[in-house]
Amino acid sequence: MTLADLGWNDIFEKEFTPYYQNGWKPARLIRDNKITYGALLIDAKKKIDEREVIMSGKVYHDAECDADLPAVGDWVALDLGEENVIRARLARQTCFSRKAAGHSAEEQVIAANVTTVIVVTDAGPDFNLRRMERYFTIIARSGAKPVVVVNKSDLYPEKQNQEAAEAIRALHKDAEVFVTSVEKRKGVRALKPYFKKGQTVAFIGSSGVGKSAMINLVLGDDWQWTDEVNEVTGKGRHTTTARELLILDKGGIIVDNPGIREVQMWTDERTLRERFADISALTLNCRFDNCKHGKDAGCAIRDAVEQKQLDPARHESFLKLDEEIEALRRQRKKRQMTIERITKRDYHIRHKKHLDRRERHE
């Protein structure tokens, strides 16, 4: 293993020159525990060395906002000693982040230095061009390369899959779009070029579209990638000290963390709000700042309805917007709990398989 296997390149090397002179070491962050971080280094024997590290006061104080703080995927300069201290964060080459609607200053970095974002969808119930457009926007902002996979092709007629892929290509001419079936192992090989030494890949998309199934394929034997992958990367993956970056033995890095898993939820929330942007704008004309837009005097929205400029049904939906968003949040929480349960179960199953394999080899 070399630093390049973890995503290091010439640009980072150049920026690091003064840090080498201080005796600091390059490391990539694989976990954010808020106060401490997990970091990977390459030791003198060219093996991965995983350390618990902390941020220096300077790094903390120099950060102008949360987004400036080190995040998963970042490269940092580490001062190794009794405590391993992050002395500096290298400039991000890409940055996949969430920006709160309306507050451009509030940015939450989900993963830094991601090379490729693979959006997984299907040609059936998940297919939604508006959401896809939003994904393209956040991917473009991150600087990563967008790739789309229309999965579950076994469930829909070929024509439907192709039309879905075409419609997505029409949205974004530079995006590579593939039709796959993880279930039938069809088309998945097309993704192989994205799993190369030093390339960092994130999978996003709705719950149930097959992201985990796809990650398991990539991690598994289907591409003749060795079992040792799990030995290198699997360690404690689903415990609280999970690695959010999985380093593949045969090249490639996968980012998988709660932030990535939630991308669909918050993009949908934003889409929902935006659908009512015109009505939100109207509220500026309400007589009272705290207008509930129901029976309140001088309500600009009610006026618009009375003057037949606004469909009463949309007014009704607007009043329910907060409830709808609340429902989305509840759904997200429930889903998160289910994911935790499933990953725990999967971990136990995989761990057992791993032990079985070891026994057989011994």
Ligand SMILES: Nc1nc2c(ncn2[C@@H]2O[C@H](COP(=O)(O)OP(=O)(O)OP(=O)(O)O)[C@@H](O)[C@H]2O)c(=O)[nH]1
């Ligand atoms: N028919 C069919 N089913 C698939 C395919 N890919 C995945 N599935 C199934 O779809 C279900 C959901 O797949 P997951 O991989 O858990 O989906 P996910 O995107 O990781 O979902 P979250 O973990 O909730 O984000 C599983 O039962 C998979 O076996 C496919 O190509 N065809």
Ligand SMILES: [Zn+2]
């Ligand atoms: Zn009002």
